[in-house]
Amino acid sequence: MRIARTLMRGTWKAGRAATRAALSVSRDAAQTDTAEAGRRWLGVAVLILVATMAAAAGWLIALPTALAAGLAVALRWPRSRGLTWPRHGLRGELARRMRLTLILGGAGAAALALRTTIPDASPLLGLAGLGLILALAVTVAGSWTSRTLRQAALRGTYGARLAAVLGVQPSALESSVLDNRGGRLTVTPTPPGAALRLADLEGRLALAWPEYEADPTTSHERLVLVPVSADAMARRELLAGSEGMIESIEHHPTPAEAVLEVPAGFAGTTAELAKAHRAATRVLGDGWQIQEVRGTELRLVQGTPDPRPSAETWTLPAGTSPTAAARYAALARAQGLSLVEWAPEERRAVVANPLPAAVALRGRFAELLRTDRPWEIELALAFAVDEETGAGRIDTVTLLRVPAVGTAAEKRQATWAELVAAIPGGGPGWHSEEEPVTGAVTMRYGVPRSLPGLAPLADMLPAEVEPGLWSNLPLGIDPQGDERGINLKLGPMSLIVGPTGTGKTIALLALMMQALTRGHDVYLTDAVKGGADFEVIRPWASGWAETLPEASEMIQAIYAEVTRRKGILKKAGLGFWADLDEATRKRENIRPVMYVIDEFVSLVLPIKVDAALKGTEVGVELEEQNAAKALLAAYAGKIAREARFVGVHLALACQRPDAAYISGEMRSNLTSIIQLAKPGTMLARETLGMAFPGDQVQLAAERLAELDDGQSRGLAVMGADGGDVEGMRIAWAEPATLPGLLAERGVAERAPQADELEELVLDLDEIDFELEGVDEVA
Numbered sequence: 207m208r209i210a211r212t213l214m215r216g217t218w219k220a221g222r223a224a225t226r227a228a229l230s231v232s233r234d235a236a237q238t239d240t241a242e243a244g245r246r247w248l249g250v251a252v253l254i255l256v257a258t259m260a261a262a263a264g265w266l267i268a269l270p271t272a273l274a275a276g277l278a279v280a281l282r283w284p285r286s287r288g289l290t291w292p293r294h295g296l297r298g299e300l301a302r303r304m305r306l307t308l309i310l311g312g313a314g315a316a317a318l319a320l321r322t323t324i325p326d327a328s329p330l331l332g333l334a335g336l337g338l339i340l341a342l343a344v345t346v347a348g349s350w351t352s353r354t355l356r357q358a359a360l361r362g363t364y365g366a367r368l369a370a371v372l373g374v375q376p377s378a379l380e381s382s383v384l385d386n387r388g389g390r391l392t393v394t395p396t397p398p399g400a401a402l403r404l405a406d407l408e409g410r411l412a413l414a415w416p417e418y419e420a421d422p423t424t425s426h427e428r429l430v431l432v433p434v435s436a437d438a439m440a441r442r443e444l445l446a447g448s449e450g451m452i453e454s455i456e457h458h459p460t461p462a463e464a465v466l467e468v469p470a471g472f473a474g475t476t477a478e479l480a481k482a483h484r485a486a487t488r489v490l491g492d493g494w495q496i497q498e499v500r501g502t503e504l505r506l507v508q509g510t511p512d513p514r515p516s517a518e519t520w521t522l523p524a525g526t527s528p529t530a531a532a533r534y535a536a537l538a539r540a541q542g543l544s545l546v547e548w549a550p551e552e553r554r555a556v557v558a559n560p561l562p563a564a565v566a567l568r569g570r571f572a573e574l575l576r577t578d579r580p581w582e583i584e585l586a587l588a589f590a591v592d593e594e595t596g597a598g599r600i601d602t603v604t605l606l607r608v609p610a611v612g613t614a615a616e617k618r619q620a621t622w623a624e625l626v627a628a629i630p631g632g633g634p635g636w637h638s639e640e641e642p643v644t645g646a647v648t649m650r651y652g653v654p655r656s657l658p659g660l661a662p663l664a665d666m667l668p669a670e671v672e673p674g675l676w677s678n679l680p681l682g683i684d685p686q687g688d689e690r691g692i693n694l695k696l697g698p699m700s701l702i703v704g705p706t707g708t709g710k711t712i713a714l715l716a717l718m719m720q721a722l723t724r725g726h727d728v729y730l731t732d733a734v735k736g737g738a739d740f741e742v743i744r745p746w747a748s749g750w751a752e753t754l755p756e757a758s759e760m761i762q763a764i765y766a767e768v769t770r771r772k773g774i775l776k777k778a779g780l781g782f783w784a785d786l787d788e789a790t791r792k793r794e795n796i797r798p799v800m801y802v803i804d805e806f807v808s809l810v811l812p813i814k815v816d817a818a819l820k821g822t823e824v825g826v827e828l829e830e831q832n833a834a835k836a837l838l839a840a841y842a843g844k845i846a847r848e849a850r851f852v853g854v855h856l857a858l859a860c861q862r863p864d865a866a867y868i869s870g871e872m873r874s875n876l877t878s879i880i881q882l883a884k885p886g887t888m889l890a891r892e893t894l895g896m897a898f899p900g901d902q903v904q905l906a907a908e909r910l911a912e913l914d915d916g917q918s919r920g921l922a923v924m925g926a927d928g929g930d931v932e933g934m935r936i937a938w939a940e941p942a943t944l945p946g947l948l949a950e951r952g953v954a955e956r957a958p959q960a961d962e963l964e965e966l967v968l969d970l971d972e973i974d975f976e977l978e979g980v981d982e983v984a
Contacts (some may be wrong), residue, residue: 217890251442323496351976360384364391371407371414372400372429391418393429401426409454420461444541451537453521460515462497462505464490474499476563476630480598483589495588513606514546514558515588522553531555535581536888545581561587561695563630567603570628575609575621582609589788596869599631605647619907622647637908659918663716663939663947670951672724676784676798680936681880682922685913690924693721694798697878697926698850700857703866703897704882709920709936711739713882714802714859716937717761719944721800722746722953726855729764733757734805742941745955747946748799757809758834761841764801764854768845771796771852776862783853799854803842807860807867810839839867846875879925882936886916898925907932 361379363388369376375389379395385392396404402412407420419438440652441455464816466486473529474477478495479896482504486494490506498505498515505515519532528550530679535545546564548557560568564587572580583605590601609817622638629636635654638648666673680689683813692700702717704710718728718740729749730740736752737744744750751760771783774794783796805810812832819825845856858868858876868876881897883889889910894903902925909923913933920936939947 215287236954253802265559290589292876321741325571327398331603357384360386366944367415369391371410372397373403373410374399389433390421391431395427396425397431400429406454408438409445412445416442427579427946431814432781438601438791439518442543444537448537450523451534453523456519456521458514458517458519459518460498460505460512461507463508464494466500466504466506468502468504470502472502472504476600479561479563479587480589480600482598483595484591484598487591496561499561500559506824510552511586511588513560513564513584513604516543517546517556517558518543520557522550522555524553526550526553530699531541531579531581546584548579563587571605571608574624574628575611579609599651600629601651603629603632603649605649608647609638613950615709615903615907619891619911620642620888622649623911625649634912637853637912640904656915657685657910657913657918657933657935658683658687659935661920661937663719665939665944666716666937667719667723667951671723671725671953673797675724679717679720680922680937681713681720682936684932684934688776690932692717693926694855698855699846699876700855700880701863701873701876701897702857702859702879702880703861703863704859704883704922705861705884708882708884709922709938710859710882711804711860712920712938713880713922713936713952714804714857715743715939715941717857718743718747718800718802719939721798722948723951724798726798726800729760729801730758730804731760731802731809732804733807739804741945743948745945746953748956754809755829755835758837759804761803761838761845764799765841765845765849767799768854771854772848775852782851796853800857801845801854802857802859806842806858806860806861807862807864810835810867812836843869843872843875846872862893865896879924880922881910881924882920882922883910883914884916885914885921888914898931904933909933 214567274906314355323488325967328473341828345350361376361384364384365376365379367382368379372378374397378399379393382393382395382397385394387480404420404424404426407424409416411420415431416429417434419434424430431528432752441457445452446454459502464486466482466489470481479499483494483496486496486504486506487717493508494506495509496504497511497513500516528548530550531545531548534548534555534557538545541557543559545555546558546560547554563653564585567587568580568583568585571583571585573577575583584607586606587600587606588602588604589598591597605625611618616642619638626632626636626638629649629732629905631651632649633654634656635652637651637652638647638649666680666683677694678691679694680691682690684690700717701711702713704713718730722727722743727748728743728746729751730737730747731751732740733752733754733756737750748764749760751757753913771794774790774796775781778790780786783791783798786794786796812835813828815825815828815832815873842856843857849856856876863873879897879902881889889907891903891907894906898906905935906923906925909931910921910933914921918935920938921933923931923933925931
């Protein structure tokens with residue numbers, strides 16, 4: 207009986223407390239949460255109930271005790287940790303049902319276990335069940351009463367103002383749930399009539415309820431009002447004091463992922479921001495960028511910062527003049543903001559709070575671009591920490607919008623180079639990249655690179671003849687100090703382009719010197735200058751053609767050798783000449799061949815035959831020369847296309863690779879490209895486009911601009927099929943010293959006899975091929 211009295215007394219006290227909590231609705235019922243108090247006391251009541259049962263029956267009823275403990279935790283622990291059960295929607299209903307199931311299940315299990323353990327416990331169980339049911343009933347009633355009275359109080363307090371601001375009748379709020387906890391006033395869902403008026407909600411709040419502003423999370427599903435902030439008050443004052451220049455203001459807040467304090471008086475200059483970024487990197491780690499400076503707060507984000515932090519869209523009156531931008535820019539500056547977009551035709555102006563350093567740099571760019579409208583330029587800055595010095599610096603400047611600077615590639619590159627020079631810390635080493643789709647220009651920091659003023663050829667030649675190095679032909683030194691040249695395995699056919707005075711002859715001499723010291727047979731055709739520039743190495747050449755007839759005979763002889771080697775490889779069942787065994791190569795006299803044709807375009811350029819000369823002796827001679835030129839062009843195309851696997855390598859040199867004479871098919875087979883340039887002269891993009899494929903033209907222009915010191919000859923850029931484009935200084939040696947260099951390395955002289963070439967010339971009737979384009983060229 208003592209147990210029964212104790213249980214009944216405890217249950218009654220718990221139920222009474224729950225009842226009082228549920229019914230104690232004061233006048234300010236909107237500020238209390240009696241339902242939560244009822245649930246809290248219900249948890250205590252059930253815990254006392256089951257604990258008393260456990261004490262009466264011993265530990266044989268561990269299951270109900272565990273359920274009771276779980277119930278207590280479910281009701282008490284989340285709130286003690288700042289958590290809450292879901293209260294709205296399907297999740298809230300499921301949570302309520304789960305709590306009720308826990309309560310009833312725990313009570314039922316306890317009753318079953320207690321009845322099994324204590325047969326005469328029926329009175330005790332009846333009292334316990336009655337107390338439990340009473341507590342449950344009081345809690346449910348209290349919760350329902352509390353919600354009803356709370357909503358009534360909230361509607362009485364806020365309903366009239368809400369209805370006025372939302373432009374609806376007060377009755378429209380009856381289908382919504384109001385809540386004002388945490389200083390936020392929420393209406394769920396937003397009344398249907400008000401959902402159509404959310405666009406100008408801020409303006410109506412400013413007039414009818416200035417203590418509040420709309421939260422950014424406001425939507426058709428839920429209306430959220432928060433106490434007005436200092437920024438919102440400033441916007442409202444601006445709107446009121448704009449004298450009709452602004453009709454409305456839409457704020458676009460920019461969230462910050464981290465905020466650091468900076469000293470008072472922080473001006474946000476480039477030097478200060480770089481130093482602050484370095485400090486932020488030490489605290490937060492890599493990957494953070496400064497997005498905004500607000501007073502003494504430095505706001506940071508990971509990744510790419512928003513170029514328009516704290517942006518506001520100002521709605522302009524109809525008929526605003528396009529020339530009024532300066533007035534709006536001044537109005538923005540008065541608010542500590544910058545005009546970043548001006549669109550009066552759309553009745554819109556956008557202002558933001560970009561970094562002070564970005565605003566200053568935008569002003570410099572506007573001066574260089576000769577515009578008095580800096581808002582037409584939009585840029586973003588990113589900072590980095592220098593790995594060597596540990597100091598902060600600008601890493602990239604991205605031009606998102608810029609006034610038109612023309613379409614000529616060389617002019618655009620010159621403009622970007624001028625802008626780079628205006629960047630604090632900008633200069634040599636920086637490079638610019640244009641995004642073809644968006645038009646954005648990214649100016650990126652780079653370590654200044656340079657080429658040696660001279661690259662001695664003697665230092666790049668092997669000490670003795672090295673046939674095993676046949677595929678590697680170094681032609682110069684790159685900015686890293688490494689040898690750079692042609693890899694015949696990757697780019698077996700070459701195009702070497704250089705206007706007069708760029709060092710094309712020096713490059714060809716270096717190419718032939720490297721080929722001779724690596725076991726090649728070298729053949730030269732120079733029918734324009736008669737081979738005068740290469741006379742010093744003539745004794746070591748396997749073939750020499752200095753007239754058009756000789757050039758025609760030589761190219762036929764070379765192609766005959768290609769045909770002969772094809773037959774040998776076919777017979778051996780192999781696909782590459784170097785796979786032949788050494789005995790076969792020696793017996794068949796198969797070595798790599800470097801076939802150089804200088805001034806190729808001039809050589810194959812047709813001679814225009816005047817109609818008056820046709821049929822005359824001179825006219826016939828000119829037609830014969832044109833036929834020979836067409837033959838040369840056709841054979842050159844076939845060699846470029848077919849000879850790579852038999853070890854015959856073609857190097858065409860010209861001043862300008864005109865597409866009319868170097869066809870697209872032939873160009874696609876000339877996969878090692880070298881372009882030379884005069885110091886201090888920028889090559890036009892169109893000129894580079896004749897030599898390099900489209901994806902390499904921009905890189906070639908950047909490398910030339912970056913590495914040109916304005917005085918040293920032999921500047922060149924080289925691109926390989928599928929590879930990068932890199933600059934180099936072409937290897938040089940005094941021509942008179944070349945015979946000595948060859949002799950020192952044991953390269954034997956070889957003066958070809960005329961009968962040797964005649965033996966290589968096959969009857970054209972025996973060669974099954976079609977001379978493509980002969981009729982057209984002729």
